[in-house]
Amino acid sequence: MAKIEIENVYKIFGDNPEAALARAMAGEGKDEIHSDTGHTVGLHDITLSMEESKTFVVMGLSGSGKSTLIRHINRLIEPTAGRIVVDGVDVLTLNDADLRQFRRTKMAMVFQRFGLFPHRTVIHNVAYGLEMQGVEKRHRQDKAAEWIETVGLAGYENSYPSQLSGGMQQRVGLARALCGDPEVLLMDEAFSALDPLIRSGMQDQLIELQEKLHKTIVFITHDLDEALKLGDKIAILKDGRLSQVGKPEEILLEPADDYVAAFVRDVNRARVLTVDVVMRPPSLRLTTENIDAALREMQGHRDDFGYVFDGDDFRGVITERHLRRAATTNGNSSVYDLADDSQTVTADSVLEEALPTILQSDTPVAVVNNDGEFRGVVSKRELIRVLTEHREEPDEAAQEPKRTGP
Amino acid sequence: MRMSITAMAGAAVLALANIQPAAAADCGRVTIADMNWASAEFAAYIDKIILETGYGCEVELVPGDTMPTSTSMMEKSEPDIAPELWINAARTALDRAVAEGRLIYAAEILKDGGVEGWWIPEYLAAEHPEIKTVEDALKRKDLFKNPEDPDRGAFYGCPAGWNCQLTTANLFRAYKGEEMGFELIDPGSAAGLDGSISKAYERKQPWIGYYWAPTWILGKYPMVKLDFAVPHDKEHWNSCTALAECDNPKMNSWPKSEVYTVVTPRFAKSSPEGMAYLKKRGWSNKVANEVLAYMSDNQYTGEDGARYFLEKYPELWKNWVSADVAAKVKKAL
Amino acid sequence: MADSNWLIEFPALSRDTLRLLQRSIDETFREFSRSYGQALEDFFEPLLWFMIWFERLLLNAPWWLVIAVIASCAYLASRNWKMTIGVIAAFLAIGIFGMWEDTMRTVSIITVCTLLAIVIGIPIGVMMARYDRAQATITPVLDVMQTMPSFVYLIPVVMLLGIGRVPGVIAVIIYAIPPVIRLTNLGIRLVDKDVLEAANAFGADFKQRLFGVQIPLAMPNIMAGVNQTIMMSLAMVVIASMIGVKGLGQPVLKAITNQYFSMGLFNGLAIVAIAIVFDRVSQAYGHRIQKHRQVGH
Ligand SMILES: Nc1ncnc2c1ncn2[C@@H]1O[C@H](COP(=O)(O)OP(=O)(O)OP(=O)(O)O)[C@@H](O)[C@H]1O
C-alpha cells in the first residue's frame, strides 16, 4: 500500500465553499467560479498515491495549487472534499491532540522561505521537532548537534538564523526537519529561494541523504530540472487540476497536454534522460562461435552487424565486413574473440555522458548495467531523435536503415 | 475658595470692555454681572426676570468674575449690578469705592454669608447626637475610619493649593487632629472632595471634612456644620491661622464671608424702585444650597434655577416687591 | 409651517426627555454604586494593601538602599554603566531638591500601574490577536478609553471607590493600558506567518505557539507598548492627584492653582526624570532580550 493516498481532494477558498464546490464538481473552471462567486478553487479533484521511500515531486506554475496540496498532507489546510490517508489512517479523522502527535512524529516540513525561528539559535531551531516530541533536553541537543554536522554547519550551533546565508539557513531548515526522524518529509519549494549553485549543491545533498535515509519525500518545485533530478515520480498541477502523473521520462517524452509540453520544452534532455530510456533490444543477436554461421545469419538479416553472446555473456559487437575479413585471413578464429567489446555505455548514465561514445561509434552502442550485464543498444539516430524531436512517440521510431556495403 | 476662581477670569475683562454705557433713564437698560459660579448665576437671572417683568427694565447679562467686575464697576460704572460679590476678595478697594460714592452696597444677598467649616452628614449627626463640636468628632477616629489605614481616622481637607488648605491644616493642628489619630487627606481637587462626599452619602458612610456653603453639594447632601467652640479670633487668624508659617495655631473658627449685592450709583439714581427691591432681596444658605442642588441634579442653567426659585419660594420673593409687581412677575412665569 | 420645522431646527429630544434620560442614568449609576460599591471596594482591597505596603517599603527604606536597588535594576535590565550612573544621578538630584518622598510615592504607584497594565493588558492583547471578534469589540473600547477626557470617568470611579490610591490606579490604568493591549495584539498579528506555520507543522499546541513563538517574536512591539504605558501613566500622575493620589502630582497641582512657577518646574522635572529613567531602562531591557535582532548579516 502506498504511504500517502490523496483521494478526490477538492479545496475551495472562500466563505461559502460548499456552493462553489458543487460548481467545481460539475466541471466548471477556476476562472469562471472565481469571477462568479469570488471563491478560489485551490485544488480540483486530486487523486494521488505516493510510495514509501520514494521522492514524489509536485510541479506546476505559480498559483497552480502546489503549496495548497502539500499542506493537505499534514492538514495545515483542510480539504473541502476528499480524503487524505497516511499509513492507512484518514488524517481528517484525527482530533486536535492526535493531529499534533501525527505532525510531531510522522512528518516534518521544509519551507520555501525557511520558516526558521529567528529568536532561536541554530541548535534550538534544529531541536524544535524533538522539543515538540517531548524529548529530554540533553538528548535533543545531542541529536541536533549531529544533524547540524551532517548538513555541514558544525560551528554555527549558537548562531542566530539572521547571521547565516540563505543556503545555510535552508540547511538548518533541512536539519530541523530531519532531526525529529520523520517518516515523511514535506518540502515546499525548499530550494527555490537559493541561487543556482547552492541550489544544485542542496539537491545533491538531498539525494545523498535520501540514499541513506529512504524517507518518503514530497517535494514541491516549479523547476522541471529539479523535478527530474530528484523525483522518482512527478505530478504536474495546472490551476488546481492534475495534468499528468508519471515517471520523469514519461513526463519528458510523453507530455499529456500542451501545458506539460510547454514545461518540458526547454529541458536539456541530454542531462536528464538516461541511456536506458532510449535503449532498445539489439536487432541481431549472434550466439555462434563459428564465423561462417555468423556470416550466414547476418546475410539473412537487414543489419550488417550483430551483437555477440556466449550464452548470456555479452562478448561485443561485430560487423559483416569484419567477419568477412576474418573469414578470408583466419577462417577458424572464434567470433567470440573477434567481437569488439570496447565501446559500451552504462544504462543509468545520462545521455550527455554517453553522447561521445555513441556518436563516435559506427554501430549502435551496447548498453550494460553496472555489473557489466548487457541491457540493450542505443543508436545514434534514436539518440538524436530523442534529443531533438520533442513530441514524437518513441515507439514509432524509424528503423535504423540497413547499412549499405562498400 | 472663591479666591481660586477669581484667578481665571481674564476673559471676562475683555467681555466687559465691549459694553456700551447704558442709557438708564426710567429704568431703561440695566446690565447685570453674570458671575461664573452657579449661585451668582441664578441670582443674576432672578434679578433679570424680576427687573424685566416687574419693573420693565431692559436687562442685559454680562459675564463677570469678582476682580474684573468690581474693577470695571468702580472705574467705568459698568455693569450696573453685581448681584453676588464676595467682599473679602477685594475688600479694601471696594470699601474705598463705597466711601467715595462710586459704589453702593445694596444688601447682603446671602443672609448667612459665605460659610466655610468642617461638616458631617446629616444622617450621621442624627445617628450620633453626641457629636456636636469639632472636638467631639475628633474623638471618634473609630467612626471615621480611613479605608487606607483602618487604625486611623480620615479627615478630608481642602484641596492642595487652595487658601483653605492652609487654614484647614492649621486648624487641624490646633484641634490636635493628628494626635487624635486622624490623617488629614488631601482630596486633590474639588471633584475629589465632592466625590468623597457623594460616595459616603450614597452609602450612608461616616464622613468628616472641610466644605463651604452655599453649594449644590450641601443642598444635595445636607450636612451639619461642626461647632469650633470658639468665636472667630480675627487677630490670631490674620497672624497665624491663615498663614503658611503658623508655628503655634490656636483654636479658632472661620469668619463668615460677607456677600453683597453691589450696584453703581447711576442705577440707584435712575431706578429707585429697582434699588428698593435689591435692598430687600436675599436668602439663606439653605435656600441657596437647595436651588443649587436642583440645578446640579438636572444639569440646569442659572435661568432654570431662577425660575425654579421663583416658583418654589413665592412667599420669600413676594416680600421683596409690591403686590402689583409680584402679580406681574407671577404672570410672566 | 410647523411641520417642516424639523428641516431647519435639529429635531433634538425635548429638554425634559433629555433631563429624564440623564437623571435615570445618574440614578442607575447611584443605585449601582449603592449596591455594589462595597463589594468592589472589598475586591480591590488586596491591591490597596499591596500598594500601601510597597509605598511604605520605598518610604521607610534608607534612601541609599532604594537608590542602590533601583540602580541595580537599571543595570540588570540594560547592562549599561552609563545608564546606571545616569539613574543614580537623577535620583540623587531628586533627593537633594527635597522631592524624595513624593517621588517614592509616584514610583510606587507607577510600578503598580505598569505591572497591572502588563498583567491585564497582555492577555487581552493575546485574545484580540487570536479572535477577530474580540478585536472588533475591544478596539472601540480602547478608543474610548484613550480619548475620553479623564474627568468623565474620574467621577464615577470616585463615586464607587472614594478617593485615594485604588481609584487613582484605576483611572491611570484606564488611560494608560490601551498601548500595551494594542501593541500586543499588533505584535502577535505581525508575527511572520511562515514561522507560525512552521511551529504548527511541527505540532506545536496553542501554548507552545504563544509562549514559544508569538510572544517572543512580538516582544519588540509589546515592549514598545509597555514603554508607552509607563509614559502615559506618568502623564496621568497629575490627574490622579486630583483624586487624592499622593506623589509628585500634588505639588504640581498646587503649583498650577497658585502659579508657583518654580515649584511646578521642580516637580515637573522630577516626573520627567522618572519618565526618562523608566523609559530608557525599559527600552534597554526590551532591546537586550531581543538578542537575535542585534546581529545582522
Ligand atoms: N488562504 C487562501 N485564501 C484564498 N485563496 C488562496 C489561499 N491560499 C491559496 N489560495 C489560492 O489558491 C491557489 C493556489 O495557491 P498555492 O499557494 O497553492 O499555489 P502554489 O502553486 O503554491 O504557488 P507558488 O508557486 O506561487 O507558491 C492560488 O490561486 C491562490 O490564490
Ligand SMILES: [Mg+2]
Ligand atoms: Mg507555493
